[in-house]
Amino acid sequence: MDPSLTKSWRALQDHAASFDDLDLRGLFDDDPGRVDRMTLTVADLTVDLSKHRVSPAVLDDLIALANEVGLADRFAAMIDGERINSTEDRAVLHTALRAPVGVEVLEDGENVVPAVHEMLGRMGAFADRVRSGDWVGATGAPIETVINIGIGGSDLGPVMAYEALAAFRHERIRCRFVSNVDGSDLIAAVRDLDPATTLFVISSKTFTTQETLTNAQSAQAWLTASLGADAVAKHFVAVSTNATEVAAFGIDTDNMFGFWDWVGGRYSMDSAIGLSLMIAIGPDAFAEMLTGFRAIDEHMAATPIAENAPALLGLIEVWYRTFCDLPSRAVLPYSQALHRFPAYLQQLDMESNGKRIRIDGEPVTYETGPVIWGEPGTNGQHSFHQLLHQGSTVIPADFIVFGAPENAEFEGADAHHDLLVANCFAQSQALAFGRTAEEVAETETDPLLVSHRTFPGNRPSTTIMAPALTPSVLGQLVALYEHQVFTQGVVWGLNSFDQWGVELGKVLASAIIGKLRDDGTPDLRHDASTNALIQRYRSMRGR
Numbered sequence: 001m002d003p004s005l006t007k008s009w010r011a012l013q014d015h016a017a018s019f020d021d022l023d024l025r026g027l028f029d030d031d032p033g034r035v036d037r038m039t040l041t042v043a044d045l046t047v048d049l050s051k052h053r054v055s056p057a058v059l060d061d062l063i064a065l066a067n068e069v070g071l072a073d074r075f076a077a078m079i080d081g082e083r084i085n086s087t088e089d090r091a092v093l094h095t096a097l098r099a100p101v102g103v104e105v106l107e108d109g110e111n112v113v114p115a116v117h118e119m120l121g122r123m124g125a126f127a128d129r130v131r132s133g134d135w136v137g138a139t140g141a142p143i144e145t146v147i148n149i150g151i152g153g154s155d156l157g158p159v160m161a162y163e164a165l166a167a168f169r170h171e172r173i174r175c176r177f178v179s180n181v182d183g184s185d186l187i188a189a190v191r192d193l194d195p196a197t198t199l200f201v202i203s204s205k206t207f208t209t210q211e212t213l214t215n216a217q218s219a220q221a222w223l224t225a226s227l228g229a230d231a232v233a234k235h236f237v238a239v240s241t242n243a244t245e246v247a248a249f250g251i252d253t254d255n256m257f258g259f260w261d262w263v264g265g266r267y268s269m270d271s272a273i274g275l276s277l278m279i280a281i282g283p284d285a286f287a288e289m290l291t292g293f294r295a296i297d298e299h300m301a302a303t304p305i306a307e308n309a310p311a312l313l314g315l316i317e318v319w320y321r322t323f324c325d326l327p328s329r330a331v332l333p334y335s336q337a338l339h340r341f342p343a344y345l346q347q348l349d350m351e352s353n354g355k356r357i358r359i360d361g362e363p364v365t366y367e368t369g370p371v372i373w374g375e376p377g378t379n380g381q382h383s384f385h386q387l388l389h390q391g392s393t394v395i396p397a398d399f400i401v402f403g404a405p406e407n408a409e410f411e412g413a414d415a416h417h418d419l420l421v422a423n424c425f426a427q428s429q430a431l432a433f434g435r436t437a438e439e440v441a442e443t444e445t446d447p448l449l450v451s452h453r454t455f456p457g458n459r460p461s462t463t464i465m466a467p468a469l470t471p472s473v474l475g476q477l478v479a480l481y482e483h484q485v486f487t488q489g490v491v492w493g494l495n496s497f498d499q500w501g502v503e504l505g506k507v508l509a510s511a512i513i514g515k516l517r518d519d520g521t522p523d524l525r526h527d528a529s530t531n532a533l534i535q536r537y538r539s540m541r542g543r
């Protein structure tokens, strides 16, 4: 279906023609009930949408658009196991990963929930053995370091959550995450380690990803050089859907934790891909995280769009990106623990909706997925916030902030946290309401500086607050964004669950690697620039 043919689409185009007139100062002045009406409470999250440049009429038409494209039916189709990932002929059932025992989710007529819980049970038993010291390495020593080797969805979710939930980690066990095929990543991770106390978790849905397999092979060589080949069984486990490749690599499938093709890589942190996280925080905290995910799944499934937080966040993004031509969105967690959250969201959003062909095979005639980027506050304030406040482009921002400091026991934690939160609130205030030339002129007499010191304001943001960053709250946050991304994909008519755009580079790299390593004179038949780059590299390496 072409969403641009709907009635609400045309109405939104009309609204967008006067986007410049949508002024936050005016919207707030005219409507004292705006903040209450536009602040949603969902589980532990409070989502303040009031600082968005949407009038009640725009919101009504966005909601009408969601209805015209069948958002609710599409979500129901997803959670009911329909094969909505049509280009890969797969169901999309990450929501089943957090379904409680007793709930039925059918995929091809079979209830998948018992298998999900059986796997959670196996993961939990293994995590408990590693945590208690019962699982020992080849020399009999307990594990002290878990290294997750994976990339994309097999890295970003676990590392983001491991960092976010630092306060909940096991005292003896630390995790490290190796993703980049640049050997420096692995070398930095193992340099100071004793192989005898190190466990590698090789995480790859397909178990064919070049970067992960290369890192895993080098890790295996590092380990066996000091402990011998028999040590692999005690120091390597795999997380994958591909038992054949796991066995071919040399990992016993008894030490493999599986999941299913209906879990997309970027939607997999709550599957067995979360094994390293579960070892760090324990099965109970992991289960608590799943309840957080589930709370938002239920909200998304059961709440009318007008009060549905992920749906409204997605619709507002569609408004900015498609109708108002705003190219990017900043994600600004005021929480050091969430320092990897923007990177996590980059894959979630941009690999899902960075597409220009609709699910029906037709090219879109409108802008789709925004560029997602960000850094934790307050650091960003001292680098790119200048552009957010006074640059020529309007960039909507997401602020994420918590009531409680992460390390409440630390002397001075309250003072730090109050300052952090004050800065967060000040940034969204400054972005929204700016400072007029008249206001600047009250204290500045030089007319030149008046213009330099004026802030245009009218720059939109969402503020998401929760009492504290707990496992459940983290699950809620991730699910909130998952369903926001889903909403955008449905409105744009995209398949948010494939990623064909990563294929070409993989194929070309396979063709180039042989030319780099060729002992003789390689037959270079690439474009002139690529040929020259290959020659330059070869000459740098004396080949």
Ligand code: F6P
Pocket (backbone or CB within 6 Å): 151, 152, 153, 154, 203, 204, 205, 206, 207, 208, 209, 212, 265, 266, 351, 499, 502
């Ligand atoms: O980069 C493409 C991609 O397929 C991602 O979607 C995925 O998360 C990542 O590679 C890793 O894939 P795998 O888990 O199969 O190694």
